Amino acid sequence: MPVTDAAIPVTDSGYRRSDVTYDVVGVWQGAFFRLDDHINRFRTSMNSLRMTPPESDAQIKAILNRLVAMACLREAYVAMDCLRAAPPPGKTRHPSNCRSYLSCYAIPWVSVATPEMFARGLHLIIPKARRIPTESVDPTVKNFHWGDFTRGLIEAEDTGADYPVLLDFDDNVTEGSGFNVFCIIDGKVICPARGALEGVTRASVLEMCAELGIPTEVRDIHADEFRDSDEIFASTTAGGIMPASRIDGRIMNNDRPGPISARLKDLFWAKRAEGWHATSVDYSVATTGDSAP
Structure with missing residues (x-):
């Protein structure tokens, strides 16, 4: 229907x-x-x-x-x-x-980031709203419990930012409203170890980094370290890799996507075009009526 x-x-x-x-x-x-x-x-x-x-x-x-x-x-x-x-x-x-x-x-197709956001980089904030504790809602089970994200989105709008990145109650970064986050420090790509969905695009980022020889680390990231990092980017099914250019008003990389983030974004879509991890849609079922294998 x-x-x-x-x-x-x-x-x-x-x-x-x-x-x-x-x-x-x-x-x-x-x-x-x-x-x-x-x-x-x-x-x-x-x-x-x-x-x-x-x-x-x-x-x-x-x-x-x-x-x-x-x-x-x-x-x-x-x-x-x-x-x-x-x-x-x-x-x-x-x-x-x-x-x-x-x-x-x-x-x-829908995207978390607009063409303008891709060009200038996402503007992010760390809001007062905290991520629902993992002891209450398991973030690795994709769910509709968005009360914390909704509060964060309202705070982001009030400050003129695009999206929030929420902390846990130990002041460590978890995830954004519908996306995983990464920061880059001294050439190393780092993502949170806890409090976030184990994203499929996140896994793709780690694979690409291994292919490019870019070191990676999965560990706790304190809010201050995240704010002071060299680059930040997000990843999600609805948008792929989305570089950021601002965090809590701090401008990074001359207010544009950082070089490593941009390189990963371009490689992601180039590999997609080449059929990376692809399963072709069988469009013939629309006329044959087959709905099961």
């Missing part, structure tokens, strides 16, 4: 309690990027939350492929959600009483 016609009941736990996990995979030039990695992460998240929809991983892949093919999209943002429904009559709203089901859609 058209995405504008899709709906979930307002009584479902997915809506009433944000009892949802999800994943998003990108399609570029007619091919999914790291589809198996996204499906594996989605399944891991569902298992963590004890969600058991009837579809197998192969069937989920086929559903996503069919959505892209039916929409005739060459560049797409493809979402897979798993939600819990309302309990049957007479049952309590305990998760074990609510069935799990999928809701998937494909829409034209």
Whole structure:
């Protein structure tokens, strides 16, 4: 159905309690990027939350492929959600009483960063809002608990910045609102060890750094160290690699993307164009009607 016609009941736990996990995979030039990695992460998240929809991983892949093919999209943002429904009559709203089901859609490609942001670099802030503790919500399970990010986005808007990067309660950097973050210090690319989603694009950055011989480190990054770093960039499915040029008003690299960040961004898209980690969309299913392997 058209995405504008899709709906979930307002009584479902997915809506009433944000009892949802999800994943998003990108399609570029007619091919999914790291589809198996996204499906594996989605399944891991569902298992963590004890969600058991009837579809197998192969069937989920086929559903996503069919959505892209039916929409005739060459560049797409493809979402897979798993939600819990309302309990049957007479049952309590305990998760074990609510069935799990999928809701998937494909829409034209969207990006976290606008063309202007890519050209000048993201303007970031570290807001007062803190990341929800990992003891409360596991950040490696992709979720809809965005209360902390929403507060951060409001703070960013009030200061004229584009996006927030949230700290944990030990003043270490975690992640931004929908993206992983990296900083570069003395030529080394560093990303947080805790409190963030284990991003698929994040993994791609580490692979590219190994290919280029750029040293990397995964460790805690204190806020002061992050603010004083040589370069900062973000990574996400919806945008790829997005260099920053400002953090809390501090201008880096003459108010433009830094050289290592820009190099990684350009390499990322060059490798995508060459078919790196690509799974071609089978557009024939839009006419044959096949929806399962």
